[in-house]
Amino acid sequence: MAMHANVRDSSHMTRPTFIPWLVLLTFVWLTPPVGAQSLRCDQASTAFEIAFDSGAGWQGCWRVDPIGGLTLSSVHYQTPDGNSRHALAELGLGGVLLHYDKNDSSQELLTQRGAMITGQPVCAGTTVASSDSLTTLCRTPFDAGHLLRYQNRQVKRQAGVRLSHAAKLGSFDWSVSYELLEDGTVRPGSTLSGRLGQFTDNPQHGNDILGADAADAIKPFAATATVVTNWRVDVSIGETFDNDIVEQFDFTSDNTSFDRRLMSQQTLNVETLRRTDPERFRKWRVYDAELSASTDGINATRVGYLLDPQPQSYRYRSNTINFAQFDLMVTVNNACERFILNNRSVYPDCADALDRFINGQLLADEDPVLWFSITRRIDPTLNDWPTLQPRKSQFSLIPFDWSQNSPFEQAVLP
Amino acid sequence: MSCTPTQTGINLTRLFAFVLWFSVLGAIQPAAAQSNVQIPEQAPEQAPAPLNDLGSQVPADSGAECGALKTVTQEFDNGARWSMCLDSNERENIVLSNVFYTPPDAQPLRVFGSLRLSQLHVVYDDSNVTFHDVTQFGLGGAFRVTLNEDDCPGGTLLNLNGEAAACTLLNKAANTAVTTQSAPGADSLSLFSISQVGSYAYTVRWQFYDNGALEPSISAAGALQRNTTDTRSLFGRVLEGVTDKSWLSHTHNYYWRLDFDLGDSGTDDAVYRIDWPLQPDGTRIKTRTRLTTETSDAVQPDEFRAWDIMDTDAPNSIGYRIEPLHYGHRLVQADKAPYTEFDFFVTTHNDCERFASQNTRFNPECDDSVLDYANGESLDNADLVAWHRISFHHLPRNEDRELMHSHHDSFLIQPRNILPVSGASAAPNNLAPVITLNHHQSATVGTAVNITSVAQDADQDTLTITADSLPDGLTLTERGGITGTPTGTGQFTTVLTVSDNFATDELTIEWRVIGASQSGVIPPLTLPFLLLMLWRRGRLRVRHAN
Ligand SMILES: [Cu+2]
Numbered sequence: 029m030a031m032h033a034n035v036r037d038s039s040h041m042t043r044p045t046f047i048p049w050l051v052l053l054t055f056v057w058l059t060p061p062v063g064a065q066s067l068r069c070d071q072a073s074t075a076f077e078i079a080f081d082s083g084a085g086w087q088g089c090w091r092v093d094p095i096g097g098l099t100l101s102s103v104h105y106q107t108p109d110g111n112s113r114h115a116l117a118e119l120g121l122g123g124v125l126l127h128y129d130k131n132d133s134s135q136e137l138l139t140q141r142g143a144m145i146t147g148q149p150v151c152a153g154t155t156v157a158s159s160d161s162l163t164t165l166c167r168t169p170f171d172a173g174h175l176l177r178y179q180n181r182q183v184k185r186q187a188g189v190r191l192s193h194a195a196k197l198g199s200f201d202w203s204v205s206y207e208l209l210e211d212g213t214v215r216p217g218s219t220l221s222g223r224l225g226q227f228t229d230n231p232q233h234g235n236d237i238l239g240a241d242a243a244d245a246i247k248p249f250a251a252t253a254t255v256v257t258n259w260r261v262d263v264s265i266g267e268t269f270d271n272d273i274v275e276q277f278d279f280t281s282d283n284t285s286f287d288r289r290l291m292s293q294q295t296l297n298v299e300t301l302r303r304t305d306p307e308r309f310r311k312w313r314v315y316d317a318e319l320s321a322s323t324d325g326i327n328a329t330r331v332g333y334l335l336d337p338q339p340q341s342y343r344y345r346s347n348t349i350n351f352a353q354f355d356l357m358v359t360v361n362n363a364c365e366r367f368i369l370n371n372r373s374v375y376p377d378c379a380d381a382l383d384r385f386i387n388g389q390l391l392a393d394e395d396p397v398l399w400f401s402i403t404r405r406i407d408p409t410l411n412d413w414p415t416l417q418p419r420k421s422q423f424s425l426i427p428f429d430w431s432q433n434s435p436f437e438q439a440v441l442p
Numbered sequence: 443m444s445c446t447p448t449q450t451g452i453n454l455t456r457l458f459a460f461v462l463w464f465s466v467l468g469a470i471q472p473a474a475a476q477s478n479v480q481i482p483e484q485a486p487e488q489a490p491a492p493l494n495d496l497g498s499q500v501p502a503d504s505g506a507e508c509g510a511l512k513t514v515t516q517e518f519d520n521g522a523r524w525s526m527c528l529d530s531n532e533r534e535n536i537v538l539s540n541v542f543y544t545p546p547d548a549q550p551l552r553v554f555g556s557l558r559l560s561q562l563h564v565v566y567d568d569s570n571v572t573f574h575d576v577t578q579f580g581l582g583g584a585f586r587v588t589l590n591e592d593d594c595p596g597g598t599l600l601n602l603n604g605e606a607a608a609c610t611l612l613n614k615a616a617n618t619a620v621t622t623q624s625a626p627g628a629d630s631l632s633l634f635s636i637s638q639v640g641s642y643a644y645t646v647r648w649q650f651y652d653n654g655a656l657e658p659s660i661s662a663a664g665a666l667q668r669n670t671t672d673t674r675s676l677f678g679r680v681l682e683g684v685t686d687k688s689w690l691s692h693t694h695n696y697y698w699r700l701d702f703d704l705g706d707s708g709t710d711d712a713v714y715r716i717d718w719p720l721q722p723d724g725t726r727i728k729t730r731t732r733l734t735t736e737t738s739d740a741v742q743p744d745e746f747r748a749w750d751i752m753d754t755d756a757p758n759s760i761g762y763r764i765e766p767l768h769y770g771h772r773l774v775q776a777d778k779a780p781y782t783e784f785d786f787f788v789t790t791h792n793d794c795e796r797f798a799s800q801n802t803r804f805n806p807e808c809d810d811s812v813l814d815y816a817n818g819e820s821l822d823n824a825d826l827v828a829w830h831r832i833s834f835h836h837l838p839r840n841e842d843r844e845l846m847h848s849h850h851d852s853f854l855i856q857p858r859n860i861l862p863v864s865g866a867s868a869a870p871n872n873l874a875p876v877i878t879l880n881h882h883q884s885a886t887v888g889t890a891v892n893i894t895s896v897a898q899d900a901d902q903d904t905l906t907i908t909a910d911s912l913p914d915g916l917t918l919t920e921r922g923g924i925t926g927t928p929t930g931t932g933q934f935t936t937v938l939t940v941s942d943n944f945a946t947d948e949l950t951i952e953w954r955v956i957g958a959s960q961s962g963v964i965p966p967l968t969l970p971f972l973l974l975m976l977w978r979r980g981r982l983r984v985r986h987a988n
Pocket of ligand 1: 692
């Protein structure tokens with residue numbers, strides 16, 4: 029029974045000195061591109077490798093981007109039978125909008141407060157994979173519950189590894205985590221803690237939470253706020269990146285006939301902004317055209333990731349950032365289009381904001397990037413002073429048709 | 443795949459009813475409803491199991507008193523404790539009653555009279571087939587799976603009637619990276635039981651956190667239940683390896699019944715609807731409406747709607763918040779099941795209002811659905827029951843066959859004002875902001891000034907910065923700097939104040955703004971004048987002579 033991941037460090041890749049690095053590069057260059065040993069990470073990144081007892085695993089690169097924080101790249105998933113497949117070209121934060129209710133507009137924390145590398149991360153009870161003066165990666169194996177369970181037969185539990193990093197973001201503490209599960213699921217998440225930075229003297233915009241400290245405070249009410257976390261997801265299934273296709277699914281009730289739900293499937297052909305549609309169960313899928321069946325229609329095998337917007341429940345709106353009312357944006361990958369706002373302050377040669385990245389480029393034969401937002405509220409209580417109780421948000425990229433059937437059921441079926 | 447009979451008693455009447463039911467469906471929907479549904483063997487119909495609500499008779503400072511029921515207690519490293527009574531019945535399976543949370547260094551707080559899953563719908567996309575699993579089948583009795591060690595690694599199996607019926611697992615804090623200033627992640631106790639209903643294996647789980655939060659959740663594993671032979675249907679997908687079947691998409695629609703009994707009295711709780719409507723100027727204003735009568739309420743994503751159940755109506759009363767944060771999917775069948783138009787209900791406690799739907803099957807003396815229970819009775823001095831639902835739409839993928847990869851849904855019941863506030867004032871821990879700008883500043887008319895930051899705060903608190911009488915043309919920036927281009931010369935005195943809400947730093951800055959000529963560049967008209975003066979004094983000539 030695979031309960032915990034067998035965690036192997038790849039610290040030899042961490043910060044090699046110049047000459048060994050050259051030797052290593054030569055070695056990497058000469059090695060055929062199979063498995064983790066040959067995984068090439070750019071100079072700013074470090075390789076990681078995760079091997080589960082079932083034979084499944086992950087390989088990839090991580091870095092702490094000075095603006096965006098913990099970012100994964102070249103992420104490969106290995107099935108239990110040992111086949112490795114490219115899954116994600118890159119996964120990181122695209123922006124964090126913080127909008128205090130008392131203000132008429134939001135600020136983008138990554139580019140305005142920046143420096144996701146400040147502060148000293150702590151990894152209580154976890155394995156530190158790599159560390160230098162500025163960056164610490166926590167990697168924690170965990171049990172993700174049942175993967176398979178049927179009648180009174182054997183049980184297959186799902187193992188996972190969480191890669192995480194924490195930093196100061198203004199007065200907040202901001203932790204970014206990626207949970208990589210044994211079945212190929214990826215769960216990006218962020219946790220907000222630290223201390224509340226803004227107060228107000230208007231009780232309509234804040235809560236009286238200071239207790240005894242209220243007398244010391246200039247403004248007694250802790251400001252309520254909305255936090256929109258946007259993730260930049262460059263799904264790239266297979267080794268060819270420019271053949272991934274993005275689709276939208278709706279399941280529309282047919283009121284004339286017993287509330288049947290008719291599935292409709294739409295290929296997104298042009299860069300676009302989309303909203304969730306909870307009553308139509310809207311969801312999105314990215315699949316690789318080469319690995320998938322060439323036939324059309326809902327029954328065709330589609331090797332890709334399903335992005336189910338379950339955790340996006342609140343709809344943020346801003347008078348100044350029109351695109352923030354959308355939940356999913358799709359753009360053609362452009363390395364210098366990284367942050368949803370103030371992008372030019374980091375990448376002067378590109379457009380400044382996400383709505384400018386979306387400029388009618390066709391998605392066919394291009395590498396698509398998904399930008400997905402999750403909206404959460406900060407409505408402080410007495411328990412959030414002096415330290416904000418952690419607020420977590422997370423979503424899942426669910427593997428879709430990666431194998432002909434469950435690759436784990438041999439562990440359960442007789 | 444076959445269903446292994448785990449129960450000897452088969453109710454033929456019930457079985458016949460199901461066969462009849464499916465025949466009728468078949469007649470209505472000949473094309474779509476070629477169902478392979480496996481009819482679970484039924485335990486003989488029984489009277490509903492007695493409820494475990496103990497009302498408010500148990501003294502609040504005692505923690506759970508369970509009588510004949512099993513007691514579950516967990517102490518955490520932070521000193522907090524949860525305790526409750528565990529029972530299992532035929533329909534809902536796990537019923538937790540008399541649920542107490544003891545914050546660190548504080549008295550036990552009664553939170554819930556009882557907790558249970560009160561309905562579980564599976565609604566198939568192909569037609570109007572809706573399973574009400576809790577009332578049509580049940581999660582307890584013969585549907586409850588006997589747990590084995592693999593179900594409960596490192597945990598404790600709990601026996602009921604000599605069978606391993608439930609498992610408790612202690613989960614250490616999520617072990618995510620934190621900074622030194624973060625609140626620690628919360629440890630938690632999860633208590634769960636597994637039920638096999640048809641092809642599905644449901645894990646119904648209650649996760650109790652050491653900070654007082656509770657996360658009810660449900661996972662579905664097992665196998666896909668229904669398919670159709672119409673492989674061109676838009677109601678499902680043909681999965682690899684079985685070309686003659688389309689596996690139907692479907693929605694799981696879950697209802698929880700949460701009998702809140704906060705504090706010493708279970709009849710003084712107050713329920714509020716919280717909205718933050720967007721104002722034309724881009725700000726938001728909180729509106730907090732006390733619900734005074736039984737209410738059915740729907741999510742309002744644009745207004746960030748949430749619901750509070752508070753011990754009393756006093757400001758900063760202890761209580762809990764239910765935020766609908768799992769609403770990317772929302773099942774609505776307005777005609778067929780009007781209760782699906784709502785997501786949160788508050789009703790007065792009534793033992794015979796037990797299931798969110800099909801209640802009259804077991805409680806003919808009461809109404810049939812939660813929508814009917816919420817019929818406007820006053821909530822004044824009443825024992826309140828909150829009902830919350832979430833739904834999940836499942837589109838089959840290859841990974842769901844033969845055995846289905848588990849899908850998981852949960853929501854959070856978050857504590858408000860429950861942890862003891864530390865007695866000592868927290869503000870002295872505050873590090874005061876410091877103005878870093880030099881108190882003598884000079885600038886030149888026409889030359890841009892760009893001071894990126896005037897102050898620092900070691901806590902990185904948000905600073906409020908004010909400056910009176912800056913030289914004309916200069917302004918404070920949003921990020922706490924000073925920019926602009928001075929327009930006039932002179933001496934200026936600016937009082938700069940910086941506040942982090944608890945401490946203030948103040949500095950008087952003397953500005954000397956000089957004209958462009960004073961800085962060494964000779965304006966064109968002054969040069970002839972200067973030359974003339976020098977010539978008249980003879981100095982220029984002297985220099986010439988040399
Ligand atoms: Cu399902």
